[in-house]
Amino acid sequence: MRDRELLRQKMGVYFVVGTQDCGYSVERTCDIVAEALRGGVGTLQLRDKGSQLSQEERYQLGLELQSLCKQHDTLFIVNDDVELAVRLQADGVHVGQDDMALENVRSAVGERMYVGISAGTVEEALRARDGGADCIGVGAMYATASKADAGEPIGPEGLRQIRQAVGPQLPIVGIGGITLENASQVIQAGADGVAVISAISRAESPSEAALSLARIVRTI
Ligand SMILES: Cc1ncc(COP(=O)(O)OP(=O)(O)O)c(N)n1
Ligand SMILES: Cc1nc(C(=O)O)sc1CCOP(=O)(O)O
Numbered sequence: 496m497r498d499r500e501l502l503r504q505k506m507g508v509y510f511v512v513g514t515q516d517c518g519y520s521v522e523r524t525c526d527i528v529a530e531a532l533r534g535g536v537g538t539l540q541l542r543d544k545g546s547q548l549s550q551e552e553r554y555q556l557g558l559e560l561q562s563l564c565k566q567h568d569t570l571f572i573v574n575d576d577v578e579l580a581v582r583l584q585a586d587g588v589h590v591g592q593d594d595m596a597l598e599n600v601r602s603a604v605g606e607r608m609y610v611g612i613s614a615g616t617v618e619e620a621l622r623a624r625d626g627g628a629d630c631i632g633v634g635a636m637y638a639t640a641s642k643a644d645a646g647e648p649i650g651p652e653g654l655r656q657i658r659q660a661v662g663p664q665l666p667i668v669g670i671g672g673i674t675l676e677n678a679s680q681v682i683q684a685g686a687d688g689v690a691v692i693s694a695i696s697r698a699e700s701p702s703e704a705a706l707s708l709a710r711i712v713r714t715i
């Protein structure tokens with residue numbers, strides 16, 4: 496069954512990744528994920544955007560990543576593709592404001608799976624909370640090169656306002672442009688964790704990057 500406190504703990508270091516972040520190579524994606532998990536990633540999101548993979552290839556990639564996650568007790572989340580999340584029986588699914596509506600996602604995935612929603616404003620965050628989201632991804636925190644259509648950065652002050660509005664119970668992860676240098680600001684503003692792509696996928700050592708992020712999140 497869903498356990499929000501477990502989710503909150505596991506979201507400390509939340510690695511979002513797809514083949515587009517790893518040279519469009521499935522093998523490299525799996526290697527980077529395996530390394531990152533060794534460093535201490537609590538939640539992994541498969542976000543495969545615009546790659547050449549067929550549905551079946553993406554399913555196979557999902558199976559491999561899910562198996563790695565099981566070895567490390569890491570939550571496995573699927574981005575956007577609710578059907579894939581159900582087929583893989585993932586731990587959760589993440590959707591944005593322009594994706595499938597929350598109520599439809601919940602009916603498709605059932606009561607067991609976590610549902611995360613993106614929110615960039617207080618209004619979106621309150622709607623997600625009141626609609627039954629298990630967590631929200633708040634961003635863009637800072638400028639990012641990993642998502643072309645990320646909105647204007649809201650910064651730590653934007654996240655602070657969202658935390659104040661939704662209250663202490665709803666797990667929040669900040670996302671967008673988060674690095675080892677600014678991660679502490681995101682946690683200090685009220686996030687339970689940091690969601691990153693490039694801070695891990697482009698690091699010289701993904702495991703050391705994940706470990707450093709975990710230390711920052713834990714010590715704030
Ligand atoms: C944890 C988390 N937060 C936000 C997002 C962004 O979702 P969305 O706005 O739907 O954009 P895409 O990721 O689909 O491009 C996320 N993926 N994860
Ligand atoms: C996937 C995603 N969502 C965002 C949002 O604002 O909702 S920003 C983003 C990209 C995050 O990549 P990086 O850590 O490399 O900046």
Ligand SMILES: [Mg+2]
Nearest residue numbers: 575590591594
């Ligand atoms: Mg989306």
